[in-house]
Amino acid sequence: MTSRRAAQAQKPLATRAETASEFEEATNLLAETPDAATTSRTDQLTPQGHVAVAVGLGAEDEVEENDKTSLLQEEKQQPGFWTFDYYQSFFDVDTSQVLDRIKGSLLPRPGHNFVRHHLRNRPDLYGPFWICATLAFVLAITGNLTLVLAQRKDPSIHYSPQFHKVTVAGITIYCYAWLVPLALWGFLRWRKGVRERMGPYTFLETVCVYGYSLFVFIPTVVLWLIPVPWLQWLFGALALALSASGLVFTLWPVVREDTRLVAAVLLSAVVLLHALLAVGCKFYFFQPLPLEHIAPPPQAISLSPNTLLASTSPRTMVT
Amino acid sequence: MAEAAESPGDPATASPKPLFAGLSDISISQDIPVEGEITIPMRSRIREFDSSTLNESVHNTIMRDLKAVGKKFMHVLYPRKSNTLLRDWDLWGPLILCVTLALMLQQGSADNEKDGGPQFAEVFVIIWFGAVTITLNSKLLGGNISFFQSLCVLGYCILPLTVAMLVCRLVLLADSGPINFMVRLFVVIVMFAWSVIASTAFLADSQPPNRKALAVYPVFLFYFVISWMILTFTPK
Numbered sequence: 001m002t003s004r005r006a007a008q009a010q011k012p013l014a015t016r017a018e019t020a021s022e023f024e025e026a027t028n029l030l031a032e033t034p035d036a037a038t039t040s041r042t043d044q045l046t047p048q049g050h051v052a053v054a055v056g057l058g059a060e061d062e063v064e065e066n067d068k069t070s071l072l073q074e075e076k077q078q079p080g081f082w083t084f085d086y087y088q089s090f091f092d093v094d095t096s097q098v099l100d101r102i103k104g105s106l107l108p109r110p111g112h113n114f115v116r117h118h119l120r121n122r123p124d125l126y127g128p129f130w131i132c133a134t135l136a137f138v139l140a141i142t143g144n145l146t147l148v149l150a151q152r153k154d155p156s157i158h159y160s161p162q163f164h165k166v167t168v169a170g171i172t173i174y175c176y177a178w179l180v181p182l183a184l185w186g187f188l189r190w191r192k193g194v195r196e197r198m199g200p201y202t203f204l205e206t207v208c209v210y211g212y213s214l215f216v217f218i219p220t221v222v223l224w225l226i227p228v229p230w231l232q233w234l235f236g237a238l239a240l241a242l243s244a245s246g247l248v249f250t251l252w253p254v255v256r257e258d259t260r261l262v263a264a265v266l267l268s269a270v271v272l273l274h275a276l277l278a279v280g281c282k283f284y285f286f287q288p289l290p291l292e293h294i295a296p297p298p299q300a301i302s303l304s305p306n307t308l309l310a311s312t313s314p315r316t317m318v319t
Numbered sequence: 320m321a322e323a324a325e326s327p328g329d330p331a332t333a334s335p336k337p338l339f340a341g342l343s344d345i346s347i348s349q350d351i352p353v354e355g356e357i358t359i360p361m362r363s364r365i366r367e368f369d370s371s372t373l374n375e376s377v378h379n380t381i382m383r384d385l386k387a388v389g390k391k392f393m394h395v396l397y398p399r400k401s402n403t404l405l406r407d408w409d410l411w412g413p414l415i416l417c418v419t420l421a422l423m424l425q426q427g428s429a430d431n432e433k434d435g436g437p438q439f440a441e442v443f444v445i446i447w448f449g450a451v452t453i454t455l456n457s458k459l460l461g462g463n464i465s466f467f468q469s470l471c472v473l474g475y476c477i478l479p480l481t482v483a484m485l486v487c488r489l490v491l492l493a494d495s496g497p498i499n500f501m502v503r504l505f506v507v508i509v510m511f512a513w514s515v516i517a518s519t520a521f522l523a524d525s526q527p528p529n530r531k532a533l534a535v536y537p538v539f540l541f542y543f544v545i546s547w548m549i550l551t552f553t554p555k
Contacts, residue, residue, distance in 0.1 A: 084458075091459040094529040126460070130537060137544055144551065160424075161436040161551040 061088055087142070090125040090204065098127055105212035108246035114212070115205050123204040128208045128211020136169040138221050143285030145225055165285060172188055176277055177214060181206035183252075189267070191258055200254060209250050213243045217278070224286055240278050244271045347362045352357060376457055383422055388412045395475045398517040405468045405521065413474020415445045416481050423484050432476060437548055445544065457526065459532055464525035471537070476518035480542065483510035484549050511546040515539055 079085040105117035115121070144162055151157045181203065188200040201209075220239035224232050247270055255263040372380075388411050421442035426435040437445070456470040462469075495521050518538050526534045 087460070088459050089455075091461075093530040093533070096529070098533060126456070126533060130456075130540075133537075136541060137540065141547055159553065161548075163435065163437040163441060166440075269472070293443065 015202065020193075040202050087125075090123070092122070093124040093126055098124070101127060101208075101212055102215050103216055105246055106242065108242065108249050110249055113250055113253055114246060115201055117203060119208055121205070123202070123208040125204070125207075128177060131174045131211050131215050131218070133170075135218055135221070136173045138218055139173070139285050140166040140170040140280055141303055142221050142225055143287075144285055146227070149167050149227060150226070156193075169281075169285065172281075173214070176273075178207060178212050180273060181210045184266075184270070188254060191262065209247065213246045213274075217281075221281075224282070232286070236278055236282055239274055244274045247271070248273065322443075328340070384409075384411060388415070388506075390477055391475055395478050395517050398520045405464070405472070406411075408468045408471035410471060410474065413471065413477070416474060416477045417443060420446070420477065420481050420484055420545075423481075423488060424552060436552060438461055440550065445548075446474075446477070449541045449544070453541055457522065457534045460530050461527055462525045462534060464522065467523065472518055472521045473541070476514045476521075476542075477545065479510040479513040479517070480507075480545050480549060483507050483546075484552070487549060487552060491552075507546050507550045514542045517523055518542075 006160050101118050101124075104112070104114055108114070112118075115123075140162075143165055147157070147159055147162070151159045164253075185200065185203045185206045186205075192200055216239045219233050226232065248267055251267065251270065255266055258266075383417055387407065387409060391409075415432055421439045422441050424437055426437070426440040450470050450473040453473060454466055457464065457469060458466065483506050486506050490499060490502055490506075493499060515538065522538065523535060524533050
């Protein structure tokens with residue numbers, strides 16, 4: 001009889017009220033017959049939310065069960081997405097945690113999965129949001145600074161603050177860091193059926209991975225101020241390698257169980273998009289200045305190279 | 320007006336009297352007047368107070384608000400650990416500062432409009448949406464400061480940067496050169512540091528200690544962007 005009751009207590013957590021009463025029954029039974037030994041059965045498990053009641057002798061296990069009940073009940077109580085507390089749960093990070101995640105993105109290692117190792121399945125929105133904001137502003141500001149430096153060399157170049165680039169930078173970076181993870185997450189969920197071992201990452205974890213992987217571009221963009229072209233390309237390649245390898249190492253465990261073709265296509269698409277972003281930003285914000293001056297001309301002819309450059313480069317950037 | 324029936328005065332009957340029988344002896348007759356004045360002395364005083372601010376001259380009203388704004392400006396310029404900005408927050412000061420800064424920063428139509436500095440609307444949007452974003456960020460991180468208090472502090476702490484803008488415009492009236500740029504750079508850096516320190520003094524205490532840096536960094540970024548806009552201002 002006790003084993004049947006214990007088996008009953010192993011139903012999935014579909015209805016909290018039922019399982020709570022079943023736990024109560026189990027604890028009451030244990031209180032009555034403290035010498036009963038119940039073992040957990042694995043034949044009635046469902047893959048989603050099974051409760052393995054492996055109880056032994058003694059009263060402390062009852063306390064453990066009650067604790068487990070209350071803990072599981074707490075986890076179930078997610079606030080609705082229209083409440084403030086729902087979003088507050090995504091900002092539940094300390095300074096040290098954010099710094100640790102940034103360090104983890106800067107130094108990717110083959111065995112280390114960013115999501116499991118650093119995020120520990122608690123993604124945050126602070127990192128992605130502020131890293132994207134910083135990157136957008138740094139891009140616009142250093143792009144403008146190169147114009148200042150170029151004016152030093154060639155005084156006929158007319159300096160202008162080029163404030164519209166801030167808008168462009170912001171839109172590009174934020175769209176990349178939020179829409180590409182959305183597409184990736186959707187694709188991985190679609191292929192979920194092929195994988196057995198590892199479930200896909202949640203949308204927030206994907207956004208986190210992408211957001212933190214963009215951090216390495218911030219010092220790179222600052223270093224792009226040095227007006228030596230081959231050095232700029234070297235720094236760019238280095239940053240791209242670090243960032244893309246972080247992404248690949250994180251995605252590899254999820255994609256490895258899929259067919260070879262899908263895995264190869266997905267990973268190469270991820271790396272390609274990342275490279276496109278880096279190259280596009282380099283070309284748009286750090287324009288190699290044309291030989292003709294960007295001075296305010298009296299005639300309209302010399303306006304055309306500038307407008308031509310400004311109109312073609314966004315096309316290469318916005319993929 | 321209950322007129323109680325008088326019990327027959329018959330002490331000889333020894334019938335048991337019901338409960339509260341004596342109450343029926345009380346009769347509220349019409350010869351005792353129940354009337355009077357119910358006045359609450361407080362009420363007239365409140366009426367007096369209301370009409371005093373209604374009837375005062377416009378000059379008094381405006382001066383009172385201006386003095387409050389001016390007092391808060393003083394608190395920003397000499398940041399001490401005081402609660403005035405937080406307790407009586409208002410958004411007049413930030414509005415005045417934002418409009419002044421945006422008016423001074425806007426560029427007219429240049430030869431190539433896209434290449435110019437920020438327009439009035441861009442400055443306005445950056446300041447207000449930046450302040451709202453920082454406030455939301457600080458609240459989401461668990462800070463216990465109210466929404467408008469934080470907006471008030473962030474807005475008032477733009478005052479040093481507005482002063483820097485005025486100084487830059489005056490300096491730019493002289494002929495431009497590297498010394499000109501150095502002076503402007505120095506002024507903007509000093510005022511930027513002042514803004515960040517002033518706002519941190521007010522805002523940092525409202526955060527839990529292990530998240531202070533997370534809440535202060537966006538403030539730093541916000542004032543850095545405004546300083547950049549001031550530094551790159553070039554007149555026609």
